[in-house]
Amino acid sequence: xDQVTQSPEALRLQEGESSxxxxxxxxxxxxxxxxxxxxxxxxxxxxxxxxxxGEEKEKxxxxxxxxxxxxxxxITAPKPEDSATYLCAVQMDxxxxxxxxxxxxxxxxx
Amino acid sequence: DxxxxxxxxxxxxxxxxxxxxxxxxxxxxxxxxxYQQSLDQGLQFLIHYYNGEERAKGNILERFSAQQFPDLHSxxxxxxxxxxxxALYFCASSVGLAGEYSYEQYFGPGTRLTVx
Numbered sequence: 001x002d003q004v005t006q007s008p009e010a011l012r013l014q015e016g017e018s019s020x021x022x023x024x025x026x027x028x029x030x031x032x033x034x035x036x037x038x039x040x041x042x043x044x045x046x047x048x049x050x051x052x053x054g055e056e057k058e059k060x061x062x063x064x065x066x067x068x069x070x071x072x073x074x075i076t077a078p079k080p081e082d083s084a085t086y087l088c089a090v091q092m093d094x095x096x097x098x099x100x101x102x103x104x105x106x107x108x109x110x
Numbered sequence: 111d112x113x114x115x116x117x118x119x120x121x122x123x124x125x126x127x128x129x130x131x132x133x134x135x136x137x138x139x140x141x142x143x144x145y146q147q148s149l150d151q152g153l154q155f156l157i158h159y160y161n162g163e164e165r166a167k168g169n170i171l172e173r174f175s176a177q178q179f180p181d182l183h184s185x186x187x188x189x190x191x192x193x194x195x196x197a198l199y200f201c202a203s204s205v206g207l208a209g210e211y212s213y214e215q216y217f218g219p220g221t222r223l224t225v226x
Contacts, residue, residue, distance in 0.1 A: 031213065032213050034214065034215075036217075041198075041220075041222070042219060042220070043112065043114075043200055043217035043218050043219045043220050044153070044200070044217045045112070045217070046112070046214050046215070046216055046217075049213065049214055087153065089153075091213060095166055096141065096143075096158055096165065096166065096204075096213070097143065097155040097158060097166055097168060098143075098145075098153075098155060098202075098215060099155070100152055100153040100154075101152075102152045103152070
């Protein structure tokens with residue numbers, strides 16, 4: 001069964017304390033892996049797409065990497081405004097729908 | 111702002127009723143997707159339309175239906191509503207299908223449906 005698992009479920013960091021979020025997946029025929037940020041009561045905001053193992057993308061304090069079985073979202077020197085739920089989703093090459101993980105709730109304290 | 115608009119923002123209705131949620135995709139996007147987000151199920155795919163045609167269905171209940179109009183806006187119709195249908199409903203859009211340069215989906219702000 002196609003599955004996306006994110007860990008940890010929740011993460012509390014002190015401002016400036018770097019860390020990584022994990023997204024592991026078991027799908028047949030991956031077209032792409034997507035990272036989104038979601039604030040409470042809002043729609044998911046697109047961050048990155050990764051298409052092949054070894055690919056990396058960066059945006060401000062965020063860096064996403066992809067291997068054949070998992071992806072990491074590295075947060076360097078986070079700020080309180082980075083607090084949100086980070087969602088990982090996969091898209092198979094047989095479909096255009098996104099299969100989402102349950103997300104990691106990140107809280108960055110000042 | 112993703113460029114995807116959804117109305118209404120909030121909807122409160124009673125069990126057994128019918129509602130219509132509306133979505134306008136980003137300018138130029140031909141694909142529209144509907145997702146449901148509930149506390150216990152997370153974000154779940156419902157249905158995908160491309161240029162007016164249904165392309166894929168997820169775990170969409172028979173009480174739910176959708177369509178995409180010639181101007182590319184889409185509507186999600188929910189009927190015989192039950193308490194368990196209370197959730198956030200998101201619309202997303204993307205450029206197109208295979209052969210296009212981008213597969214990213216951009217999400218709207220959502221419609222919060224409360225069934226009492």
